[in-house]
Amino acid sequence: MAEVSLSGVNKFYGTAQALHGITLGIADGEFAVFVGPSGCGKSTLLRAIAGLEDISQGAISIGNRNVTTLAPSDRDVAMVFQSYALYPHMTVRENMEFGMKVNNVPAPDRAARVSEAARILQLDPYLDRKPAHLSGGQRQRVAIGRAIVKKPAVFLFDEPLSNLDAKLRVQMRVELEALHRDLKATMIYVTHDQVEAMTMADKIVVLNAGRIEQVGSPMDLYHRPATEFVAGFIGAPAMNFLDMTNHTGNIALGDTTLPVSAATGATRLGIRPEHITLLPAGQGDLAATVTLRETLGGDAYLYLRTTHGQPLVVRADGDTPLNHGEAVGLALPAHRLHQFGPDGRTLRSGDAH
């Protein structure tokens, strides 16, 4: 039983408030991911759960135990830091053993747990090396190993992969997913990597300026973002936003009216680059000109400007012949549209209410 729940957590740094009344529940065994722009309070929240930051108000409980005032070491959590935070003067084995040693775990038990973790993480050949003699990915694995041997109720990760290069990141991501499946432990993971958030999370928590913007499964957030902020934040490349007006009940973009009913009070229209269909010039809902093409291999991103002067990104096939200066038509499928009010709240996603 290791569900984590926070209620009304406030955190002040001096007079600046870093967390605003965070109330959140994470179920036992769940993989929760905190995302949000830099400085939004992700790390602060994670560290509050770990007990590394005192909170100013509110309560935190882990596995039904109120841990608000407990020392970090009494909370039964393990944390993996972005910088790995390995003890540089200890070997890999000593790094992993350290926590158990200070908590008087008997030696045979220690050895067993270390070799189990080393097996899972394929660290056997490196057990007697110092961290300085390991590659980044190996160091990250040691950091994870150090968390595993602790058998904590909750794993906390603060951007654990962001110091690794792209290939390694993918590999480690998959390893972490496998680990989560194996251990079935509750994991809380901070990242600003789209792909990590979307692929790993059971539940994504989007933070913005110290407040929870939305909590939900990845596909929830993708399809039904609660706010324009979430809509823009989740998904890469980011959703396109266009200023819209209500023209006799339908959505109007400048002088073009779409055959889609406008939600009451909606002022902004959103649609994802991958949901726009490219058509020959003159067809579709909207006309635009290509300003830039970025080819990624299988895909290409076309940067367009609509006739009303609004910029748009569209994902196209990598082989698309379209290039700078060419005119195109765009289809905006009604069930892919999102409408937002002036306060940034989503008024309607798709064609349903």
Place this chain on the structure above:
Amino acid sequence: MAEVSLSGVNKFYGTAQALHGITLGIADGEFAVFVGPSGCGKSTLLRAIAGLEDISQGAISIGNRNVTTLAPSDRDVAMVFQSYALYPHMTVRENMEFGMKVNNVPAPDRAARVSEAARILQLDPYLDRKPAHLSGGQRQRVAIGRAIVKKPAVFLFDEPLSNLDAKLRVQMRVELEALHRDLKATMIYVTHDQVEAMTMADKIVVLNAGRIEQVGSPMDLYHRPATEFVAGFIGAPAMNFLDMTNHTGNIALGDTTLPVSAATGATRLGIRPEHITLLPAGQGDLAATVTLRETLGGDAYLYLRTTHGQPLVVRADGDTPLNHGEAVGLALPAHRLHQFGPDGRTLRSGDAH
């Protein structure tokens, strides 16, 4: 005239060889990107061009001038570092002016160049701030500004965006592309980010263990990788590789034979995740089972296992109903197949020779 050319460049650190006979030409105004796994020598090569590392053998010329033995400052290059390397005690303006001051550029000229760079990079409001009071993106822009005011023949970038968060990275990438268009300067860019490499480069140089693996345009590398290494390195998620045999002239995967002719001596078959078509179970060239689904929003990655026990990744639509345990059929289009020899060299890409 600022083409860069290297011939037979070797670099030793003690007895370890970091660069092996690098011969490479980069045309005037070209945007060249060095990619490769960590430790392959990208930075070393870049720094050798800058003159920050002496080379052990070989010659480097910039704009037809042999610069092999020249001091860094005499090579007419500017470099942007991953860590920005801004002078923390100087304001943005002073940072940009420093090099010109050192070179006795007259004050009015300095002011003009700084304001020009500030305009291009939208740094006007920050000219009198110290770097510590800037955000990451702004700092990176200052670092670029410092390079721009120098009006160098060649710009060198060493992973300039990797300290920025995802959103900022995209934004800065687009800005850099625009900058390259405007300045028409030769740029050499080191990255390990797929997207950056593919979208920005006129020419990608793939390095592996201190050797050039392949040089070519992004789409060249994507469609016609010279080696299995390049094929696996370029494109995300990475290309799938399957062990193949030659069965009466055709490609055979285990006991399944594809209706595609095998290249002589080919032992490995490659196909990109985005090029495999999913079909209902029983159809297509190959049968497989889903082992994991990762959903990214618009896309999903399906991790499959073929009936021969080989793992495969397939890119599917984000809404795909397929899930863990389900059986599928796969079509492997002949013109998307790559065949590799036992030495890792590509024997055939697509159906043409």
Place this chain on the structure above:
Amino acid sequence: WTLEEAAKPYAGTELEVLFLDRPGYKAAIEMIPEFEAATGIKINQTTVPYENALGEQVRDFVAGGDLDIALIDLVWIGNFAENGWIVPIDQFTADPALADPELDMADFFPLVVNAFGGWNGTTYGLPFDNYSGLLFYNSCMLKDAGFDKPPETWAELKDVYGPALTKDGKYAFALQSKRNETQSADSFARMLWPFGGSFLNAEFKSNLNSPESQAGLQFRQDLMQYMPEGIVAYDHSEAVNGLAQGDVAMLTEWSAFYSTLASPETSTLGDCLAVAPEPKGPAGRKPALGGFSLAVASQADDAEKAAGWLFIQWITSKANAGKYLEMGGVPARQSAYADPALAETYKFIPALVESWKEGVPEFRPRFAEWPAITEIVQEWGTKMMLGEVSVDEGAKTIGEKMEAVLAEAGYYDGKKPLAQ
């Protein structure tokens, strides 16, 4: 002969001399402008701690520095004379242009001029800042304990006054014994002589283990029970302060401390302050003897030498003695104390005059080896007092080390005359 006339050739000469921060020098400093006005000779005096005065001068003389007048503690005279750093006075007294007809060498206390300024039969300096050991006491405390006069002998001090005055956190006596020159001059030697002891015998071997010397040193040990705890750390200031604050009833101290003990700014004694000569021992009074003479430095050039002599002669002159006394100095001129009325103002005068009648010049040997020997005495003398070594052993150790120094210096192989 007038000073003005004699000084005419030397007007504008500047003289360098070291002074100490003591009353006699303050008096001299006040008088100097008069001399400068009369002669046009400029006196540049630098005040240094006693601790540094020897080193300062030795280095200056060795290095051929700029001191023109030497300030000589009586224990340094042998050193300075043997090294040829100072000029005998007869060079000047023989020169009618320089010698004041009123000089009257006989007017100096013979003991003083001999001890402070003379070495091996030659006179080098004139006594300038002069001390004798005196017994200062708190007459009120003595009265309260039933004594109307101070002890006459050391034995009386210890056996009669000691027990009577040591009570209620007050002590009968203090003997400043800190490990520096105080230990050897004010503590060790003070107890040696009255009991008939001495540092050296006629052969220049240690006399410290003679029965007389041992008796004296043992007496010091026995007397400690009537002294404040930690007396081994007492320097002059602590001891004087003990008497001044009424914590100690009697104190043997230099005459120069009279002004400190008499001044209400530094002392609570007021009229209770009384002065007597030091008590007598079996061998007589033999009070502590100390003081400084001024001599012309041989490194000075001729004009400086002449001017220096004129200054020394002037500051120690019969004519100036009264003024010097008035300003807090202690002149060595017998004539200065002739006026019995003075004894009213300066209570220490009778005792001082009495003391200078019977003292020993070699109270501390004055040869060049003294700086080395005093260090030995300081170390082992304090150890002795602390009981870290017995009196006998301590004396033996000092003796051995002392003899080693003397042997090194060549006294035993006839290279040097046995002068102390």
Place this chain on the structure above:
Amino acid sequence: MAAPLQRRSLLGEGILLVVICAFCVFPFYWMVTTSLKTQVVALQSPPAWIFSPTLANYWEVLFEDKVGVSLLNSIIVATATTSLAVLLGCPAAYALARFEFRGKTDLWFWFITNRFVSPVVLAFPVFLISRDLGIRDTHLALILMYLTFTLPIVIWICTDQFRSIPHELDEAAMLEGASQWRIFRSICLPLAMPGVAVSSILSFIFSWNELLFAYILAPKVAKTAPAMAVTFMEGYDVPYGKIMATSTLIVIPVLIFALLASKHLVRGLTMGAVK
């Protein structure tokens, strides 16, 4: 909801801090109060905590005993030697931190070794030499001798500081055509300020307080304040009030100097790496 547990530990910490402050400040406080006492009060038993303060001691030492002059001498000597040490030491530290050459560790160690030499060893030879050069009793003699312990401190601390400055900054400047000297002066030196500041404070403190060289090499004209303070310690009559007044006057400039630079104090003291 700050936990009671944490409150209690904060309270304990606060008390501890007060104790630390008291431990450091009390002797200083006693020195200052003693300087405001007359001799009788200063030697009073039991010691007086409350008394009517007098500035007489200050008056005396400043205007009668020329402590003012000696303070001036001290300021000249300490400032000059500190400046000189920084001037000579910083480039050397930079070279030790940045350049590659043979015997670097040994050179570093030799620099540091000078800090170990007791002034007792050097004082006398220097006395003779300075006499021959005619610089005895001048500020110059002291300034030069004080280099023997200020320069090593500057080099020690600053080498470490320079080493902690990212090398990329040098490289960036190098690419812009800056000479090594220019890089040192315009880039690294400003960034090593914490180290420069701390080593300056320490140099200043050490040379300001130095006694042995001072009293052998500068007996008179160039006499410094500590030498002046022990002048009063005559042995015959120890005027504690005057000594403490002088001491207070001596400590105050150092204190001002130290407080001014105190924000660098900790960052600059990482005298780590030996290599």
Place this chain on the structure above:
Amino acid sequence: MTTRVSRATLGAFLGPAVAALVIVGIAPLLFALWKSFHYFNLTKLAQQRFVGLENYAAVLTDTVFWQAMGRTALLFVMSVPVQIIFGLSIALVLHRPGLTLFKTLARLSLVLPMATTYAVVGLLAQVMLNQKYGVINQMLGWLGVDPINFIGDPTNAFLAVVIWDIWQWTPFVALVLLAGLSTVPPEIEEAAKLETKSNWVVLRHVQLPYLIPSLVAVLILRTADTLKLFDMPFTMTRGGPGSATEFIAVLIERVGNRQFDIGMAAAQSIIMLALTIVLARLYIRFFYREVR
């Protein structure tokens, strides 16, 4: 990372400092070395002569010298560990977050003891530790302790020097160690805090390895300074009572400046210098291991 530069550049950066130290440091030292082979007494210059290693032989067999060395060593082993323990404790308290204002004040007050003139510290000790009018004894009296004769008793006087040395140098040690603590990456400390509540464990296993350079620096400096310690005991006790506080530098000063035996003092100094250098080398060799 280091840069290869031309000899001229190297000379320009290092030359002045090297030259300065050669002139002010090496030249007098050579003079002292030369004189150490002579009988050279300032008051007996006529007897000056070359005596070879005689002075060294005399020093090495001189019990007074070795006693002074022993005393100095005792002072070192009594005061430096306390300075390190106190200094470390203070550093640890100041290193913890919170109570910023207090901590700034405490840090500033740490400057006071080390800024106080050493000679004055000895005088101050006389005033404060005096058995009769000393404030320390007054305070002990409040606690019901009888007045202690600090300066007059050999053992107490030695202890007084130890205590005073601790007072004066603990703050310096604290500041250096505080700087050392600031080099511990915060995440590493946090990682350890997640494992244990014990500050001791964190200190011992995590912070200490980072502190080693600072500790070695402290050891080197304190060793050198203890061997050089002169001003404070000189003004406080002048080496007494007896020879209870005659430390090696006090002894050498006495031999050189008061007995004027420059040759002997030079020999003593050079032995002491050699010892310091050897000790410093040993510290570096044994304690200084790479942390990074």
